[in-house]
Amino acid sequence: MTMLLRTRFALAGAASVLAVGGLALPARAADGTGAFDYVGILSPETVTVINGQSKTVRFDLYNLGDGAVKDVRLSFGSASEPISADLGFTAPAGCAANVCEIGDLKPGQRRSVKFTLKPTTGGTADPAGTIALATSIEGQASDRSLITVLRTDKGGVDIEVDGIADMSLSxxxxxxxxxxxxxxxxxxxxxxxxxxxxxxxxxxxxxYRNCEPDPEIGGFVCVFNDTLAAGGAFTLPETTPLRVKVPAGAAGPFDYPVFVAAVGLTDKFVFDFAKRTAGAAGKELKLESAASVSAKEPEAVEDLNEDDNFTEFAVSVPKTLADGAAVGGVFKGAVGDIATVKVGVHNRGPSATIPLSQTTVQYAHVRMPTGVALTELDDRCLPGSSMDDIDESATDLSEVTELVCIIVESVPDDGRYLFPLTAEILDATEHKAGSVQVKGSVQDTKGGNDKAALTVELTAGGVGGGLPITGAPAGLIAGGGAALLAAGLIAYRLARRRRIVTVVE
Incomplete structure (x- = not known):
């Protein structure tokens, strides 16, 4: 079995930079604030429908801007891109004239939307059609997407996973x-x-004995040798549920994503799986029929719409405390030496820190000491004094005196998150101390240890300093910030629109 779930579940990694990704999007700025509003459409590129048969299409809207938005609207089609009557399009309940009033969305909030199609039977001059989607915020255009509808008389398997509501857990x-x-x-x-x-x-x-961890995707795969008949449905019974648990010491406030997908399996994969798990102990995860349908002889066919084999939901964890102490350092050596230090944050707990999110960006503001010249820096660091003041015009590292180093990942209790910086020690009349200051945390209520010194210590003979690290070349600093800022949404949207799973013999 070839699993492209790694691509699909790259969402999890890409989401870690969505907070800064929004800054590079084509969106509107709030008057005088520099803030951006953006409601993105995450929809499939194509949907295959069987002529004469109803099909539900689900997609998501996300507030990817850096603040709450009001009066969000979603429209289907337009005067220049009308929806063909042959597609049997029905807008979501509560929408009027193919326009849906979504209302207000908090930063990072997701809203799932469903519409239905039931294409007419019989011959048609055009076996394909399109449905244009567009969002607006207070009447101003935000995002646009296009779904191509492919019609077929042949049919096939079309597995869907129902949407799962978000939940809150401590x-x-x-x-x-x-x-x-x-x-x-x-x-x-x-x-x-x-x-x-x-x-x-x-x-x-x-x-369960019919579930095993899959290192390729970093999750679990459970196999059911049960026939899902055309028009049928399965659920997990109460006796063998799927449970999610928030570990003690987890960070909050944060929305933890969970991804669930289903796929039809080949006989070969089922056979190989049975061999691998033969003799496994424990209960078996069961499926329970949710509809009574007469099954026909199984026939191996591809899934018509793999995009809706997948759903996601969030587990919201309330605010926990994490005391972030700044970690400074010393550039040590003789004049002319190259020295490396590691600066950043030490999480003194009691919980982990939240990772980079739509609403929170924790970072270390580094002020370089005088008398040194940067030669290489960590690729999580950018020239600038704050998240609102990134200097994308910098082209010479030796002239950079301030850095913003972004803490992307969650830092566990008593863990450290450090950024290597390499500099040449110059012949200067004074080596005035710089600083490392941790900013942006919503969990830190202790401010006394948020700042640490970054200094220079001259040695008599010098030993040549530390080994240089791999960082952003000086000539690539210009524009590098924009690439980082845009990467999140680009990766997120591309991954969201690719195939979920391909199963082959």
Whole structure:
């Protein structure tokens, strides 16, 4: 089995830079504030529908800007891009004239939307159609997407995973996850795979003998040798649930993503899986039929719409405390030496720190001491004095005196997150101390240790300093900030629109 879930679940990593990604988006600035509003559409590129059969299409809207937005609207089609009547389009409930009033969205908030298609039967001059989607904020355009609708008389398997509502849990708490899998196609699938991933540290209770960890995707794969008939549906029964648990000491406030996918499996994969797990102890994760449908002889076919084999939901954890102490350093050596220091943050707990998110960006503001010239820097650092003042015009590292070093990942209790910086010690009349100051944390209530010194210590003979690290070349500093800022949304949207899983023999 070839799994492209790594691409799909790259969402988890890409989401870590969404907070800064929004700064490079084509969005509107709030008057005089420099802030940006942006509601993105994360939809499939194509949807395949069977003529004469109803199909539900689900997609998500995300507030990817850096603040709350009001009066968000979603429109389907337009005067210049009308929706063909042959597609049998029905807008979501509550929408008027193909325009939906979404309302207000908090930073990072997701809103799932569903519409239905039921293309007419019989011959058609155009076997494909399009549906244009657009969002606006207070009447001003935000994002646009286009879904191509492919029509077929042949049909096939069409596995769908129902949407799962977000939930709120405190550290140490757990909850069952309602999973429902449907086959909206007109052919059966002989075996199913359920894939579950919690990439940011939640615990998954899938200790069943027909589930195994998959290092390729960093999650679990559960195999069911059960036929999901055309038009049928399966759920997980109460006796064998899927549970998610928030570990003690988890960071908050933060929305932890969980991804769930289902896919039809080949006989070969089921056979190989059975060999690998033969003799495994424990209970078996079961499926429970949610619809009574007469099954036909299974026939191996590809899934018509793999995009809706996948769903995601968030587990919101409330605010916890984490005392971040700045870590300074000393450039030590003789004049002319190259020295390396590691600066950053030491998390003194009691919980982990939240990673980079839509609403919170924790960073270290570094002021270089005088009498040194940067030669290389960590690629998580950019020239500038704050997240609102990144200097993308810098082209010569030796002239950079201030840095913003972004803390991307969660730092565990008593853990450190450090940034190597390399500089040449110059012949100067004075080596005035610089500083490292940790900023941006919403968990830190102790300010006394947020700042540490960054100094120079001259030695008599000198030993040549530390080894240089791999960093951004001086000539590439210009524009490097923009690349970092845009990477999050670009990776997120590309991954969101690619195939979920391809199963081959």
């Amino acid at each position: 550290p140490g708490a757990s909850a069952e996850v309602p999973v429902a899998i449907r086959n909206s196609g007109n052919r059966d699938v002989s075996a199913l795979g359920l894939v579950v991933l919690a990439p940011r540290g939640l615990d998954l209770a899938l200790d």
